[in-house]
Amino acid sequence: MLTLDKIYHASFVLKEVIRPTALIKSPNLCPGVNLYLKPENLQVTGSFKVRGAYYKISQLTEEEKAKGVIACSAGNHAQGVALAAAKNGIKSLICIPDGAPISKVEATKSYGAEVCLVEGAYDDAYEKALSLVEETGATFIHPFDDELVIAGQGSIGLEILDELPNVDVVIVPIGGGGLISGVAFALKALKPEIKVYGVQSSGAPSMLNAVKKKQIETLDSVKTIADGIAVKRPGDHTFELVEKYVDEIVTVTDDEVSTAILELIEQQKMIAEGAGAVALAAALFHKVPIQNKNVVCLVSGGNIDVTILSRVIDRGLQKAGRLAELIIELIDKPGQLLGVSQIISKLGGNVVSVFHSRADVDLDINACVLRISMETRNQEHLDQIKAEISRQGYKIVDVK
Incomplete structure (x- = not known):
């Protein structure tokens, strides 16, 4: 209890x-x-995982410590178990899902643990760890239960x-x-x-x-x-x-x-x-x-x-409205890109990249598409720029 x-x-x-x-x-x-x-x-x-891992391992008997520990983890519990085992002078084997961040895998190894990468998610690593416990007699250090x-x-x-x-x-x-x-x-x-x-x-x-x-x-x-x-x-x-x-x-x-x-x-x-x-x-x-x-x-x-x-x-x-890509349908004539750029500039937006194309088959024959990425202060600022672009007659097709 x-x-x-x-x-x-x-x-x-x-x-x-x-x-x-x-x-x-x-x-x-x-x-x-x-x-x-x-x-x-x-x-x-x-x-935080080092807390539970260390306390659990610290309470093992000498006989249990001699057989080592096995754990499974997406990464953080692995590092906690590895460090705790090293500080207690015992062996550790950690089963980690193969999709876990490389940084977590390498950090686990750096604490002295042996790592077994398992195809799939956490639960697949869990099943592999249990099978290794049966084989070795090591103590399983559950990540949460x-x-x-x-x-x-x-x-x-x-x-x-x-x-x-x-x-x-x-x-x-x-x-x-x-x-x-x-x-x-x-x-x-x-x-x-x-x-x-x-x-x-x-x-x-x-x-x-x-x-x-x-x-x-x-x-x-x-x-x-x-x-x-x-x-x-x-x-x-x-x-x-x-x-x-x-x-x-x-x-x-x-x-x-x-x-x-x-x-x-x-x-x-x-x-x-x-x-x-x-x-x-x-x-x-x-x-x-x-x-x-x-x-x-x-x-x-x-x-x-x-x-x-x-x-x-x-x-x-x-999500915060500070980076956006506007997809704008333009008439294919000189000055259209300049007009859009001036609106963004006057309202304080910062253009990051521009892509201009006539090749979209869904467009009218005399139209082109402009993809313009820009930085803005917040969602309100972005909405202000979008509203002004529309007010001046440009057609915003999508916002990403």
């Missing part, structure tokens, strides 16, 4: 390995909200209350549910009136579906940039704890997550991965009631692949 004593014990044990992640006050992110970030993206290994792992993650709840005793709302990402189970249990045990909201990707709503239907089901597939919470099936223990202690679960889209990542970069100079930004996305897009309240958004991890980061930034800029 998960108990508050176990969470306190975990907090004590973890002091020797984790990095303190003090709350960061961030009122500018959400006007009218006294918002704080819990920056677990700054944690050792770049994620284990009471000691959950207790380790619950230490975050104690830290939040210690630093912000008058907290009203805590928003937490949900994948398999280990993080929110521990955090919600600790918070509700010490201050039951605190509201705890969970956030999933709209492309991987496994826990939300389970709570709605009051039974666990396995999703056929998951699709999200938040790979750290792309879990097809939540845990049995975590499902029970979430049902009991979490007030509500909401979802956010990939575009909303991209916007949150961009906001963290620009406003806080902080890098978060997709899963790490979902809590802030829920706050930014008003998914939960937080106006005039003391709110903590848990930024659970920062291990985003740099090759993905640039695409995410572009998506965030597009």
Whole structure:
């Protein structure tokens, strides 16, 4: 059974390995909200996962330690297990989905773990890990559905209350549910009136579906940039704890997550991965009631692949109306491109690229198409430019 004593014990044990992640006050992110970030993206290994992994491994018997540990992970749990095993002087083998970011795979190896890449998603890696446990007799370190792992993650709840005793709302990402189970249990045990909201990707709503239907089901597939919470099936223990202690679960889209990542970069100079930004996305897009309240958004991890980061930034800029491509149908005569460019320039837009073509077969014979990418201040500014282009007689066919 998960108990508050176990969470306190975990907090004590973890002091020797984790990095303190003090709350960061961030009122500018959400006007009218006294918002704080819990920056677990700054944690050792770049994620909260080291907490549960280390506490679980620290409690193994000497006989269990001698046989080593096996885990499965999309990346963050892998690094936590690898580091925890190394600090305890034991072997670790991690099964990772082959689509996980290269940076997470290489980081896991750097902590001394052996890595087994498995074709498919997290759940495929899970099945492979279980088969290897049968073969080797090693101890399986579950990424979320284990009471000691959950207790380790619950230490975050104690830290939040210690630093912000008058907290009203805590928003937490949900994948398999280990993080929110521990955090919600600790918070509700010490201050039951605190509201705890969970956030999933709209492309991987496994826990939300389970709570709605009051039974666990396995999703056929998951699709999200938040790979750290792309879990097809939540845990049995975590499902029970979430049902009991979490007030509500909401979802956010990939575009909303991209916007949150961009906001963290620009406003806080902080890098978060997709899963790490979902809590802030829920706050930014008003998914939960937080106006005039003391709110903590848990930024659970920062291990985003740099090759993905640039695409995410572009998506965030597009979502915020700060980067757009206008497709405009023009009459094929001199001065048309100049006319459009002058409108954008006078209104303060910045042209990034231009593509001009007569080759589209769907156009009139005397027409051409202009694709013009530009940077703008915000959605209102973009709308102003679009309205002026239309007012001066140019036909906007599409906006991307």
